Amino acid sequence: MSAGTLGAGSPAPRKGRGLLARLPGPLRPLEAEREERGRRWRVETVVLLLLALVIAVATVYDLTREVGVSNRLTADIETWRAVTGLHNEEVAVEQDLASYSTRDTACGDVVESPSKESSSARICLMLVGPVRGNRRRALGGFYLPPYLPLGPHDRYGCFGSTLAEGFCAYMSTSPPGLPSAPPKGFHG
């Protein structure tokens, strides 16, 4: 083999290499391929093109899906602000990862700028349906006391559909001193 080649010099099998030379023809190692653009090359190219097509379609589909999800989450935040009348910077949206529906839960503090030292209760809205005018439909909601994560035991003050669905079954009365009335913008 000469310097400057990555394959080899001759397409013929190597000779005089012991065991390898005794292998049947189809199994013997070759120094270079016998034909560069034969039937195999065409089959490989077709397979590659098909794979490329599938990956391209999947990529474009996923791009549009991501844009849709992003717009939905933006609409969730805007709806939360419109319904609660609050203009918090921080509104957390949790997606339904249990059943992979588009029913999202958007939560934010009931005061617009809680100090770093103290925190406030949070109000959460259950949002469903398509995005229309950068808004979604608020089905219902509930409150959470300060510092607690979303959990079935901590919800109180349910309104709208969440009341019927038993979201506040563990805490039938509101903790003293915390807000619990449905937001004025909620017309569930």
Next chain:
Amino acid sequence: MGQRAAAAPRFGLPDRVRVGEGERVERTPPVAIALALVLVGSLGLIVIDAAAGKSPLLPPSPSMSKWLMGLGSTLDYHPFLICLIVFTCAYAGLIALSARVSARVAIALVCTLTALLLIAPIMISTDVFSYIAYSRMAAHGVNPYVHGPVALFSDPIYRYVGGDWLTATTAYGPLYTLISLPIAPLGLIASVWGMKIEALIAVAATLAFTWRCARQLDVNPVPGLLVVGANPLWLIYGFGGAHNDLMMIAFMMGAVTLTLGRREAGAGAAIVAGGFVKATAIALLPFMLLARRSGRLLAGAAAAAVACAGLGFALFGVHGADLFEVLTRDSSYVSSDGFPTEFAHLLGKPGIFPVDHTLLKVALALVVLYLMWRTWRGYSWVAASGWALLAIAVTSPWLLAWYTLWPLPLAVVSRERRLLIATLAIQGLYIVHQLSPLFSLAAAKT
């Protein structure tokens, strides 16, 4: 030449241009000059805006580019993605004209683009801070193969390590940890610069090896230099984040260069050394062995394996072997940019499941076996290695931009033009998938 031309590998682009032609080009067409200026301009805008500081595209980082502050505004998704699209289109145009670009212009362009990113803050990823944390841990006698960066809780680098990686032990080889050790005693900002310099050396080495390979193959080295050195993912995501994949690639290309120079033992050693930087490089070894069937290559690889493993054992004890467990851990991760995830979404599934991981591993194993068989029957081992690395990236549920760089220099120096097209197409699709903020309402409002 006829027999030689049939057997010798062709350069990726365009294969009819032979040695000396690129270097004899004295006047680069004005269109190519204009495209080069677009590349510099769009990358310059990204760098200037990145230097302005806080951005969703920049990880929290020690302030490194203060002297550029005030020139641009905060780097937001919209300007970044528009610059990325413009850069990518100009890159595609320049690659099409690359045979007519003079060596002087190509080298000047690649140096300018690299220099722009050298002075920029760390882009996109927090990985470089993990590298620094692991090197500091090793310097302080804390084994990075046993503990995560959380063990350095009081170290100033700790706050910059990505939240997901605080408890993660290192997934990189002991040779990389050793190479990073000199950076450990440096201050916070100096250590980030140290990592950038390390990445710069890797970039320079890869480009030099790519150039040398082309010269040894009697083809024009300019297109290869531009394909790799001006690549948007190579520059912005790879070098911009000072990723150690660049060092692994430098070792890989060193091995290819040594093979062309018929220095088989050195080539085997270089591949194994690359594997002890980042394990992915080992993917080249079976193809190399099948194609060359050289005792010296095997001896070089074995000697390097013994030396690197001994070094790892001396520095980190038997825990260096935990690396394999870490690699198994990492292979179970899923990123939203992975093509398997995209395909799962296309099929209406919410994501990929453990069974999908198994199916992907089986598919990858079949592809690698097929490539090994092809290599045995005379297919270029460099092209087969490139295809294998591309297959690893495409089937990996945990795909990051710099993984798509692995096959790029191999595609450039191999005889397989399809590999180069496939690699660039996969990179193009990766970029397309990044564009969702461009179309979303939230980004439109900012």
